[in-house]
Amino acid sequence: MIVPQRAAETRAGWLMSAPALAAIFLFFLVPAFASLFLSLTDFDIYALADLRNLRFIGLRNYADLLHNPLFWNAFLNSARYVLFGTPLVVGMSFAAALLINHRYLRWRPVWRVILFAPYVTTLVATAVVWRYLFNTEYGLVNWMLGWVALGPIDWLGSPTASTPAILLFVAWKTFGYNMIIFLAALQLVPRELDEAARLDGAGRIGRLRHVILPAVAPAFLLVTVLTIASMFQLFAEPYVMTEGGPAQSTVTILYFMYEEGFKWWNLGSGAAVAVLLFLCICAVTLVELLLVRRNLR
């Protein structure tokens, strides 16, 4: 009885997972590894027409990229998004979570869903909307800045303002998602502990530091790692809002990869960009995990 049962289970187990595993293998793992191989070749429009034009060139794509000022420009732009965008998004998300979690807040579900809504909207559509919001003469953003006697700022037309403009849009689009993760963590803060601290005369800042922050520390790590990865992967935002301009100031690594691969058809070089992007994300995530582990000790 037991032996045929195990055999049937094994057979069913493999049959049920086989379609998904085959798809993951064919359309995810093979391409991911093929990127490594492709990045060592000079695959270009001629190889696309006839594979006999394909040559193995070792690390030359990488060497060329590291000598290409346009690649460094894209890399530094992405690094800027990570460096300034991550604290902005994490801070906004946590502030929003504290507000939504506030014990005096009424009609909580309504506010929660409104703050989350931008996250589910179509990125391209809202990027088109924000492009007009950022218009120098008749955009809503400069109009509001006018109330406090600021501006007008040429948001999308000047290389210095274009980065903050895109980051503002990205923050608006994504803070709701991270807010939900923070909210889940805040719900784990023991109410009794918070009450006890309050009765002991702990101030707002004291409670935040000693009761709330320790409880949400894992959520901070999760949100930071996710945000860094997403900041490295900005593409549609500059594609729609600035087309990479002005003066290449919003070309991200992914945007550079897209143009290298599908505008100039340098697929070998584009694959090298993809591999470098992956290494960047891995490196930053690893460093962060190490820092956190050292701090915990």
Next chain:
Amino acid sequence: MKPREMLVTGLAACVALFTALPLLWMVSASFMQPGEAAHAPPPLLPSSPTLANYAQLFRNYGIGTYLFNSLVISTLATLLALIFTVPAGYALAKLRFSGRVTIQWMLVVAILVPGQIGMLPLFLELKFLGLVNSYAGVLVPWLAGIFGIFLVRQYCLAIPQEMIEAARLDGASEFAILRHIILPTLAPILVTLALFVFLGCWNDFLWPLIILSDQDLYTLPVALAAFSREHAEDLEVMMAGSVITTLPVLLLFLVLQRFYLDGLLSGSVKQ
């Protein structure tokens, strides 16, 4: 309401208003007369609301085709993703078979790899298979949904083993158990997964942009991005296009928000 409640709730209302403002303005401007929105100070409401911008999108821009493409592709992606990931998630949670642990570890590693890494080789692979510039080419990445497998697996772990054992003693085959006993209990997570895939596919931009070259096959985001590069000066028409592109998924989310937010939490806790 106590003063403190009014203060906190008022603050939340302000934040919510600012958050919703871009979307509200999008809807409002889509009903404005041509050229009306391009004034300083920016008008917040249309002086004489019109449907002309929408009419123009359907008549001159052929947005009906793109709407149809987006609907068909997102629906197919949802169905295919469910067919591929649900049995796998269940098998990994509940069936004991050799290789299961290895598979799970490989999937955990794979979920950390961003999909863009393999995008160029995937393009070449599909070109070789003759799937470039077709619905099938857009759908392919949705078959390989590792996140969906974990979501289903997570949910299946909570199903009591006795339920399955009892059915086996009654002589039910493993596939009959999946169909008649497991699937009904999975209903909530199936709605969640379907919602994730539908919204993800509808909103996706980079992959359809790469794989579709024929305009007649464009999805809404790809078409809208192309319009906004060519017709940037037609602000009101672009706003109507944005409404058509994003309103369906926004409404779908609002109706099914409980499923979406629950799934998001079980997914992120997992990560």
